[in-house]
Amino acid sequence: MEKISFNKVTVIGVGLIGGSLAIKLKEKKLARTIVGVGRGIANLEAAKRLGVVDSFTRDVKEGVKGSDLIVVAVPVQSILPVIKAAAPYIEKGSIVTDVGSVKKDVIKNAESLMPEGVSFVGAHPVAGTENSGVEAAFSGLFEGRKCIITPTANTDKKALEVVKRIWEEAGARVICMDAERHDIVLAAISHLPHMIAYSLVNTVSDIESHNEEILSYSAGGFMDFTRIASSSPEMWRGICTMNSDAIVEMIELFEKRLKALRRLIEEGDSEGLKGEFERAKNLRDSLKKYRQQTAKI
Amino acid sequence: MEKISFNKVTVIGVGLIGGSLAIKLKEKKLARTIVGVGRGIANLEAAKRLGVVDSFTRDVKEGVKGSDLIVVAVPVQSILPVIKAAAPYIEKGSIVTDVGSVKKDVIKNAESLMPEGVSFVGAHPVAGTENSGVEAAFSGLFEGRKCIITPTANTDKKALEVVKRIWEEAGARVICMDAERHDIVLAAISHLPHMIAYSLVNTVSDIESHNEEILSYSAGGFMDFTRIASSSPEMWRGICTMNSDAIVEMIELFEKRLKALRRLIEEGDSEGLKGEFERAKNLRDSLKKYRQQTAKI
Numbered sequence: 372m373e374k375i376s377f378n379k380v381t382v383i384g385v386g387l388i389g390g391s392l393a394i395k396l397k398e399k400k401l402a403r404t405i406v407g408v409g410r411g412i413a414n415l416e417a418a419k420r421l422g423v424v425d426s427f428t429r430d431v432k433e434g435v436k437g438s439d440l441i442v443v444a445v446p447v448q449s450i451l452p453v454i455k456a457a458a459p460y461i462e463k464g465s466i467v468t469d470v471g472s473v474k475k476d477v478i479k480n481a482e483s484l485m486p487e488g489v490s491f492v493g494a495h496p497v498a499g500t501e502n503s504g505v506e507a508a509f510s511g512l513f514e515g516r517k518c519i520i521t522p523t524a525n526t527d528k529k530a531l532e533v534v535k536r537i538w539e540e541a542g543a544r545v546i547c548m549d550a551e552r553h554d555i556v557l558a559a560i561s562h563l564p565h566m567i568a569y570s571l572v573n574t575v576s577d578i579e580s581h582n583e584e585i586l587s588y589s590a591g592g593f594m595d596f597t598r599i600a601s602s603s604p605e606m607w608r609g610i611c612t613m614n615s616d617a618i619v620e621m622i623e624l625f626e627k628r629l630k631a632l633r634r635l636i637e638e639g640d641s642e643g644l645k646g647e648f649e650r651a652k653n654l655r656d657s658l659k660k661y662r663q664q665t666a667k668i
Numbered sequence: 669m670e671k672i673s674f675n676k677v678t679v680i681g682v683g684l685i686g687g688s689l690a691i692k693l694k695e696k697k698l699a700r701t702i703v704g705v706g707r708g709i710a711n712l713e714a715a716k717r718l719g720v721v722d723s724f725t726r727d728v729k730e731g732v733k734g735s736d737l738i739v740v741a742v743p744v745q746s747i748l749p750v751i752k753a754a755a756p757y758i759e760k761g762s763i764v765t766d767v768g769s770v771k772k773d774v775i776k777n778a779e780s781l782m783p784e785g786v787s788f789v790g791a792h793p794v795a796g797t798e799n800s801g802v803e804a805a806f807s808g809l810f811e812g813r814k815c816i817i818t819p820t821a822n823t824d825k826k827a828l829e830v831v832k833r834i835w836e837e838a839g840a841r842v843i844c845m846d847a848e849r850h851d852i853v854l855a856a857i858s859h860l861p862h863m864i865a866y867s868l869v870n871t872v873s874d875i876e877s878h879n880e881e882i883l884s885y886s887a888g889g890f891m892d893f894t895r896i897a898s899s900s901p902e903m904w905r906g907i908c909t910m911n912s913d914a915i916v917e918m919i920e921l922f923e924k925r926l927k928a929l930r931r932l933i934e935e936g937d938s939e940g941l942k943g944e945f946e947r948a949k950n951l952r953d954s955l956k957k958y959r960q961q962t963a964k965i
Contacts, residue, residue, distance in 0.1 A: 448938075497885065517885060519885075556882050556885050557885075559872055559875045559882055560872060560882060560883070560885055560886040560890045561889060561890065563868070563871070563872075564868060564889045564890045564893055565889060566926070566929060566930075566933075567864055567868055567926070568889070568948075569929065569944060569945055569948045570922060570925040570926040570929050571860065571861060571864055571922060571925075572948040572951055572952065573925050573944065573947055573948050573951075574856075574860070574918070574921050574922045574925045575856055575857060575860075575951075576947065576948070576951045577921065577925070578856045578918070578921065585853050585856055585857060586857070586951075586955055588794065588814060588816075588853050588854075588857055589857040589955070592858060592861045592862060592865070592896045593857045593858065593861045594955075595892040595893075595895075595896065596861055596892075597948075597951065597952040597955060598892075598952065599889045599892065600945075600948040600949065600951075600952060601948070601949045601952035601953070602949075604941075604942050604945030604946045604949055605942065607941070607945050608938050608941040608942045608945060611932075611933045611941050612933075612936055612938055612941070615933050615934065615936060618933055619930060619933055619934055621871070621875070622926065622929075622930045622933075623930075624871050624874065624875065625867060625868060625871045625926075626923070626926065626927075626930075628867045628868075628870050628871045628874070629863070629864070629867040629919065629922075629923065630923075632863060632866065632867050632919075633916060633919045633920075633923075635908075636863075636908045636912050636915055636916055636919075637912065637916055639909055639912060641745075641905050641909055644901075644904070644905040644908050644909070645901050645902065645905045647866060647870065648866055648897075648901035648904050648905060649901045650870055650873065651865075651866045651869040651870050651873070651894075651897040651898070652897065652898045652899075652901055654869055654870075654872075654873045654883075654894065654897075655869065655894040655895065655897060655898035656898070658883055658886070658891075658894060
């Protein structure tokens with residue numbers, strides 16, 4: 372396996388994901404120096420104080436100067452604007468990569484924005500917590516998680532290998548996938564669940580307003596939903612804007628399912644209800660089995 | 669505080685809830701003997717083998733004979749039929765209580781089914797896991813959880829105190845509430861989340877059928893949903909049948925919220941989306957604060 376190491380790494384957006392990757396690169400001594408770039412001075416100062424980055428700047432031009440690796444870890448809606456702003460100052464031979472949860476739009480446009488001799492490789496580490504900002508970052512965030520890389524026909528093979536190695540070093544299992552398929556898969560297993568969690572929490576909040584103290588009775592199930600619904604609003608509005616078609620399609624499929632379940636309840640169809648619930652339970656059980664199998668590999 | 673102790677306790681339905689209560693009563697030496705009653709012989713044998721009950725029978729008449737406490741811990745739709753079958757054999761001075769997740773229908777009818785001198789007190793320990801059956805039972809299940817007791821104007825004051833004490837001994841915080849309000853509160857914070865989790869899991873399962881391996885990418889959020897959706901189908905069909913009006917009302921409120929969110933996504937209303945997500949996050953944060961406060965008390 373090829374060894375990788377960088378002279379200067381620039382992390383644009385030193386939040387949960389960007390920060391955790393920086394911590395890992397430092398831990399494994401893969402970067403001589405790491406520069407953080409961002410807008411919020413408090414977060415950048417925290418990144419420096421915590422040793423996540425060696426230095427920081429709010430100036431993209433200065434930040435990318437002389438870097439051989441640039442990691443764009445800003446909310447998805449800002450990835451292309453950031454790349455556009457940075458592009459003129461990126462040096463030949465550098466690799467640019469991102470960590471966004473939506474890929475099709477970014478992939479379609481990022482390659483053409485690269486200056487001569489600079490390679491772009493899109494990546495999405497499927498990891499995260501409900502916390503955000505550099506203070507939530509930690510070295511083990513990507514351990515055992517998947518990282519989906521979305522190369523195109525034009526992707527430089529060597530740069531692709533380097534980005535793969537970065538995520539393997541971070542502890543992730545790397546999978547390559549078409550950007551369009553990535554966006555559909557993520558809409559189903561991540562974006563839809565989040566939209567549902569947000570809607571549920573807001574529904575219960577509506578009910579609370581004319582049914583005092585209802586929330587004080589909340590137990591296990593509902594608390595899990597509120598945790599999911601407490602992820603970064605800034606990040607999620609970006610995801611919704613960038614992957615709207617696939618998310619709307621998934622919401623529609625879900626609406627149909629819920630409507631069918633509501634009918635079964637209205638009609639008191641006890642057998643139908645049991646079938647519906649058993650089906651979900653079976654999926655869970657087969658998923659658990661699948662996870663145990665893959666864990667063994 | 670009054671001390672309680674029983675000569676013979678009958679637990680009808682020795683599953684997760686009934687079994688965990690039996691374990692606790694034994695642990696605290698509050699029952700001289702505990703008899704399990706049920707339909708499934710394998711589960712009853714397991715209950716005996718695990719020491720959860722001292723003996724068992726499939727005959728309700730024999731099971732309740734000479735008991736001073738009868739705990740009906742069967743799925744909600746079976747509570748009234750079980751009480752009806754047991755009533756003629758329950759001895760004067762006994763207390764009958766249940767643990768059902770739906771209360772209005774049971775409370776309305778259970779009192780009139782009691783023989784002269786027998787008291788009924790409805791209770792609902794808000795606790796559980798996704799597992800069912802006596803092998804999932806454990807002593808700490810009710811620790812720190814709420815137990816909602818739903819007395820009526822006719823409830824015997826002494827019997828009410830006894831049932832309160834039982835649940836306090838089991839580690840729960842006892843709250844008294846009107847049965848109708850109980851059913852609305854539970855529909856919002858427990859039944860609705862479960863219906864949504866079941867629908868989501870089945871939606872993703874539909875998508876999987878024409879989009880292979882989609883599930884292998886599932887991460888944190890979705891796994892939480894599948895856990896919620898793996899609770900006992902038998903139990904949930906009962907809850908849906910017994911609390912259909914309130915559940916349907918909650919589903920309708922949720923459908924409106926989700927539809928509004930879908931519109932914001934379709935329209936690309938970035939500010940509207942952020943507001944929606946922030947609102948949910950704020951609720952979570954205030955809920956966390958609330959929990960920390962009550963934990964201190």
